[in-house]
Amino acid sequence: MSAPRETTRDTPNGLAVLLPFRLTPSGMSARIGPLPAAILCFVLVIAASSAWSASGSAVLSPLDVIIKWAPLLLTGFAFNIAISLLAMLLGTFAGLWLGLALLSEFRPVAAVAWFVTQVFRNAPWLVLLFFVMFLVPFQVMIFKTTIPLPDWQKATVGFALPVMANVAEVVRGAVRSIPSTQWEAAESLSFTRRQTMWLIILPQCVKRMLPPWMNIYSLVTMSTVLASIVGVSEMLTLTAQVHAAEGGRPELFAPLYGFALLCFFLYCYPINLWTAHLERRFHVH
């Protein structure tokens, strides 16, 4: 509820008025740092497992189980990251073109692009993943050479589809936010429409697109665990397997899934903070 406050600092001569006026970013001031939050997360895990340690039997304690299997689980996490990066790359490339199609002056192209964007933006990620997993064959024949399509590649495409639609919207929004005087100035310098777009408008858009683009990336990273539902052996699948390998004890569920939560948190939270930082820096008044 607090209005932006002016920071007053003590100056040697007591003239705070001489200092440059600066607004305190009220959005961030109340947040907790990443480290305390991570510790909190971990305490939660330990607290959940403390019920076990009271019994004190011969089997491994939850913490030992996590330490024992951490290399495997972290490999799974790295696989998640790889899928997210690949999906983002594919999605951004396709989304850029889809976004340009949305802005096309040729009506039918814009209409088709609009329809595609709406479909892929409004369908749940899991449904799109199923869509790709079940309708794309497990191998394709091109000129008599068989190209196998493993599960994880299809899943990557499944994640790239919603990314594409979201990036397209971001591109459209960014281009729309450029003052129309830029277009007029380019026109008066006899740039063609294509030249104006690529040489003048899009370079200015990059800065504006970066924060929402990073938001999308964070979303993709968190969505990659959906791949476990369709049988890709990423972190969550491995977590379930580790749980089974340790005898399927029910008290192990909370620490193991807590560990997965922690991994994702430690990866996504800095991205989120950086996005917020960029948003403030690039804020267009």
Add this chain to the structure above:
Amino acid sequence: MQAIANWFQELYEKTGLNFSVFYDAYDWGRYVDGLKMTLLLSVTTILLSLVIGAAGALIQSGPSRIARAMVNAFVVVFRNTPPLVQLFFFYFGLGTLMPAIESGGMRIPLLNNTQWAIISLSLFAGAFNVEIFRSGIEAVPRTTVEAAEALGYTRIKAYIHVVLPLAIRVCLPALNNNLVNLLKTTTLAYAIAVPETLYAVKQIWSESQNVLEMMIVLLATYGILVGVLVWLMHRWERAMHIPGYGR
């Protein structure tokens, strides 16, 4: 109704496009049950997440430093972890630690999978709503709150009667976005076998062998559901529009 069923039956015989949901009463029943479950999940999670968001934002603007830190931790943790892992953590992790009722040799958990899905999804969306409401509350002029205080409102009453109604109007577009996202996120309940639309449709296509057709039905279903929600929210937005703000 019969005419539609006949038409789809004919379509199947002529073209091989098997939209079994529209002529097979059993498949139709399962599909409708799934749809009902999705609606139940969506409506309850939307309402609960709104309550969580409003309560969280109230605490965040409150005087207690510890309560504020706790709400912040909640928001930060739930925003930055995958909702599916949260769901698994709640359902498998906490669900097995909860006391259960023994009846007739069967272990009946205190909360079933649907209830865990509702709790988990509400918390996930609620974390986003806290941030959204806070941005709305920050947009309410300080003078308005002071005027309410001058009229003798307590902090809670001023929040409920003055600040929140204004804040909701300001943050409706962002809220709209989040609620649409929440509707889409309800599909995650599939992972813990809550019989919602995706689950029902998957059952239908594995028995009737019509993946492509059911996939189209599925996409159309969610398209319509999201469309209806967006339409409702836009109407609400227009009705609640503050004259002199925005357009």
